[in-house]
Amino acid sequence: MFMNRKTSRRHFVKQLGLAGAALALPAASYSRVLGANEKLRVASVGTGGKGWSDLLGVAASPAVEVVALCNIDSSADHLGRAAERYPSALTYADYRKMLDKSDDIDGVIVSTPDFMHAPISLSAMALGKHIFCQKPLTHTVKEARQMQLAAQKQKLVTQMCNQIQSHSAYRTAVALVHAGQIGKVLEVHSWQGGQPSWPRNIDRPAGSDPVPTTVAWDLWQGVAPRRPYKTGIYHPFNWRGWQDYGTGQLGDFGCHILDPVFKSLELTAPLELVAEAPPLKPETWTDKATVSYVFPGTERTAGDTIRVTWYDAAGVQPPAEALSSLPKSAELPKAGSILIGEKGSLIIPHVAMPKLYLKGEETEAKYDTVAGVDHYVQWADACRGEDKTTSTFDYSVPLTETVLLGTVAIRFPGQTLKWDAAKMTIPGFSQAEPFLSKEYPKGWM
Numbered sequence: 001m002f003m004n005r006k007t008s009r010r011h012f013v014k015q016l017g018l019a020g021a022a023l024a025l026p027a028a029s030y031s032r033v034l035g036a037n038e039k040l041r042v043a044s045v046g047t048g049g050k051g052w053s054d055l056l057g058v059a060a061s062p063a064v065e066v067v068a069l070c071n072i073d074s075s076a077d078h079l080g081r082a083a084e085r086y087p088s089a090l091t092y093a094d095y096r097k098m099l100d101k102s103d104d105i106d107g108v109i110v111s112t113p114d115f116m117h118a119p120i121s122l123s124a125m126a127l128g129k130h131i132f133c134q135k136p137l138t139h140t141v142k143e144a145r146q147m148q149l150a151a152q153k154q155k156l157v158t159q160m161c162n163q164i165q166s167h168s169a170y171r172t173a174v175a176l177v178h179a180g181q182i183g184k185v186l187e188v189h190s191w192q193g194g195q196p197s198w199p200r201n202i203d204r205p206a207g208s209d210p211v212p213t214t215v216a217w218d219l220w221q222g223v224a225p226r227r228p229y230k231t232g233i234y235h236p237f238n239w240r241g242w243q244d245y246g247t248g249q250l251g252d253f254g255c256h257i258l259d260p261v262f263k264s265l266e267l268t269a270p271l272e273l274v275a276e277a278p279p280l281k282p283e284t285w286t287d288k289a290t291v292s293y294v295f296p297g298t299e300r301t302a303g304d305t306i307r308v309t310w311y312d313a314a315g316v317q318p319p320a321e322a323l324s325s326l327p328k329s330a331e332l333p334k335a336g337s338i339l340i341g342e343k344g345s346l347i348i349p350h351v352a353m354p355k356l357y358l359k360g361e362e363t364e365a366k367y368d369t370v371a372g373v374d375h376y377v378q379w380a381d382a383c384r385g386e387d388k389t390t391s392t393f394d395y396s397v398p399l400t401e402t403v404l405l406g407t408v409a410i411r412f413p414g415q416t417l418k419w420d421a422a423k424m425t426i427p428g429f430s431q432a433e434p435f436l437s438k439e440y441p442k443g444w445m
Contacts (some may be wrong), residue, residue, distance in 0.1 A: 182341030
């Protein structure tokens with residue numbers, strides 16, 4: 001049975017059009033939903049850290065039944081407490097074995113490190129499972145396209161976990177732009193000026209350490225190249241700083257901070273981008289970078305194109321000349337965005353209410369707020385036909401692609417990368433294209 005299902009999953013992914021051609025299928029119609037009176041039977045892959053809060057968030061719906069839990073770490077802080085919380089759920093270390101026995105699973109929460117989002121989600125979607133997946137949606141651009149096509153082909157309910165999208169603050173910011181409060185938008189600056197705790201700009205430590213008895217290290221490495229276990233270096237959290245596993249500061253925060261920019265301006269794929277960053281170490285991400293994107297203009301923007309610039313580094317913010325539309329009293333948040341429009345500017349802090357300034361006035365303009373919704377329960381309700389998700393893969397894949405293209409540009413500082421979204425190529429600079437995709441080792445799909 002396992003081999004048959006594995007073969008079926010691999011065949012399904014092969015049929016998705018791995019060459020990266022433009023998607024031609026219609027958006028998901030949500031026709032594969034449960035009845036409103038049925039329980040949504042959920043499995044969770046990755047139950048520690050953020051996975052724990054994702055699981056609790058989805059399970060907060062009274063219509064959800066947790067039937068399976070999967071984690072490569074059986075310790076108390078990972079699989080242990082989840083199994084204690086949901087004692088009737090079956091437990092697994094290997095998601096492939098869980099999917100082999102998935103007839104009673106309707107939806108899967110994927111809360112693993114970035115590099116395993118796509119293999120797990122694609123395998124589950126091949127079997128018709130609805131997906132709630134952590135951000136960034138995938139590790140590479142090509143995987144993101146595969147995720148979108150798989151969801152469309154199977155008509156599945158999907159949600160990326162950029163949960164702040166559903167917060168009143170971000171929803172209010174989008175509404176203000178859509179209401180024309182700042183007029184057509186001229187330019188955007190977004191930043192994360194915090195100092196991440198995971199490793200950056202370092203070399204791989206030598207040697208190896210004993211693998212804890214609770215950790216299935218080979219399963220944790222999944223589709224990544226093999227390396228020795230080192231205590232506290234990769235699992236459970238510091239993987240974010242390593243290129244084989246994570247996507248750096250931009251990957252960690254971009255799908256949050258750029259989300260209200262995308263949603264308010266209704267952006268699609270960028271036309272081109274260029275990064276400024278120090279040379280990368282062979283295996284880790286840098287500790288600072290600036291990525292400047294040029295997008296096609298929309299009805300929300302002032303020109304045929306619009307520039308969106310991303311900054312990340314400790315204490316970094318947009319340059320002073322970019323803030324000339326603001327009064328001197330305006331204070332910028334540690335992380336967030338500023339949308340500069342024809343009539344005013346909108347500061348969108350990361351997880352705080354927006355600040356609206358009209359015509360450079362010292363006093364913030366008044367506005368009505370938009371109520372928040374529950375991002376997690378929204379997915380559970382949508383799977384049962386009672387709602388629709390707002391961060392579907394049709395929406396979140398272009399956002400994810402933009403973020404991941406930025407991580408490609410960071411590898412080639414100063415090089416302008418043209419982006420052909422339809423063909424998924426970088427015309428004139430083929431050196432960057434190998435970083436758009438990757439091959440999985442045998443047995444992992």
